[in-house]
Amino acid sequence: MNKKELTEKAKLHLWVLCFEIGERRVGSEANRKATAYVKKVLEESGWKTEATELSVIDWKTDGAILTYNGQLFEVFSSPYSLGCSLQGELIAIHTVDQLKQADMKDKIVLLYGEITSQQIAPKNFPFWNPEEHQYIISLLERGNPKALVCATERNSAIVGGVYPFPLFEDGDFDIPSVYMKDTEGEKLLACTGQIVELESKAVRISETAFNVIARNNVETAKRIVITAHIDTKIGTPGAIDNGTGVSIVLLLAEMLKKQPPKYPIELVFFNGEDYYGVPGQVKYLKQNAGKFGDILLNINIDGVGYREGLSCFSALDIPGNMRGILQEILLNTPEIVEGLPWYQGDHSMFLQNGCPAIAVSSQWLIENIECQDITHTSKDNLSIVGYERVAECAIGIAEFVNRL
Template identity: 75%
Template sequence: MDKKALSEKSKLQLQVLCSEIGERRVGSDANRKATAYTESQLKESGWQTETTGLSVIDWQTDGAALTCHGLSFEVFSSQYSLGCLVEGELLAINTVTLLEKTDIQDKIVLLYGEIATQQIAPKHFPFWNPEAHQQLISLLENGHPKALVCATARNSATAGGVYPFPLFEDGDFDIPSVFMKETEGERLLAYTGQTVKLASKATRIPETAFNVIARRGNNPTGKRIVITAHIDTKIGTPGAIDNGTGITVLLLLAELLKDDAPNYPIELVVFNGEDYYGAPGQVKYIEQHAGRFGDILLNINIDGAGYKEGLSCFSPIGLPEDLSDTLHEVLREAPELIEGKPWYQGDHSLFLQQGCPAIAVTSQWFIENMECQEITHTPKDTPGIVDYERVAECALGIAAFIRKL
């Protein structure tokens, strides 16, 4: 297939994933539709597939409301939080030091300023969990407040383009919480010490989601190449760049490589949970392959590819010299692909932590704007911001690399 045919194909696939199916939050029907569709496409290209069920929770809210003396403040249920209907004294806390010396039992606590600048890593998030975050969580849990109101500013580095962002997005953290804009928090600050009422109509629903793995090549003793992309989205976004295009590249590769006899067995992994608090699909994959990561030659992870501005970036991380030489050869022959600097906010980090080298594939624009972009995890991440030629180029570049090994 040439680039033009691949571009057209990628448009059709993205249409199904992001327009017909749309938001693919973990645990939702749409998420299961997306994994079933992807598996059927992989099978159609002649790959052997395997699915693994994951116990997850789906989450829904009918909204949240905060009032004080008849005045309303705009708040949103924190994703994956428990719901609540509480009334209590409002306390305001802006630093950990203040939290340490304040009795917050049965209070409704407004977290604002310094303490609320960065999204708190979920309690059981395996890949990134700063001690300061764990300390904050345990101070709050031990303090037994009735609920938390979090006033947050923009922070693209940890929350994507979302503003305000939920300070907590954690199905394992059981203090009910809502979040609000920083400016709304300033308004609320004037009511410290007064009685406020908070309602959040959120519910957690036990559900199932799936990882899909497709395999080809019958060289069972050889090291294999693992190519990954996550299929889930955050709540409230159709997830085109993050990461409909990644799944599309996997599907294009399934077709491009179907008649090859590669020197290394290839595994295509559709991960479920990169944008979900517990990363269940990633954790399951690590469990399933414990002690056997030495069998992996390298990981190629696609996330954030195909943005309409700029070119596509292949970022080598920890590659041994021979693989690095091969990658440079591919990049020389394909000037539309450029070498990117390392970045770590993706599933390739899981492989790096297990000692496997990786190539992360994304858009140059995202690497350059990771700290300030306002697109991922928002409704703006639609097929309209995708250049299908870029998507096709990523698939062609990865296929060329694999053929040279």
């Protein structure tokens, strides 16, 4: 297939994933539609597939309301939080020291300023979990407040373009919480010591989701694992994050069938990269415990195809022979450049288990990670996709894998 044909196919996959299906949050019907779609395409290309069931929670809210004496404050239910309908005395906390000393029992706690500068890692998140975050969570759980109101600022480096950002996005943390803009928090500060009313119409729902894995018939040597996460955050159709990555793996499924590499290939659609519990990744880790030595290389595709700038391949801990092949491909492909190392993706899991990895993404996104306002928002839609970039990445990866 030439670049033009691949570009057209990429368009079709992206149309289905990001327009017909749209937001693919873990546990939703749309998410299951997306995994069924990739499974069907893989089988049509002749791959043996496996869908691994994951027990997850889906989450919905009909909104949240915070009032004091008739005055309304704009708040949002924290994703995956429990709902509530209650009233209590408002206290305000802005440092960890204050949190240590505060009597929070039966209060509604406004968290603002320093303590809300970074999103708190989910309680059971396996890959990145600073002690300070766990400490804040344990202080809150011990203090047992009725609910939390979190005022947050703009922070693109950590949460993409989301403002305000939810301080907690954690289905394992059971204190009901809402979040609001820092500017709204400043107004609410005037109400400390008063009785405020809070309602958050959020519900957690037990659901299922799937990892989809496909394998070719080669079973001799170490395998190459090509990965893309299929889930999105709530509120985005996830075009660049990560409809394009999913589409590239589907293109590769066709290309590598027609021109099979000599290594075993495993194509993995992970469910959960953008979800608090990363269930698909945790499941894969368990399934492969003690067996990461059988993996020659991980190629993880996430954030590819932004219409501005080029695509980039970031080589992480790869051996000399692979580096040589990669350099040749980069030399012959002006649309792909070597990228800076970055670690906020599923390739980190492979690196942590001693496997080399290549992370495929958009140069513009990696270089502007701290100032862009697209990721995890409704702006991440098909209008920002450069379809040719998607086809070029598929061609570059196929060539690399075939030359190993």
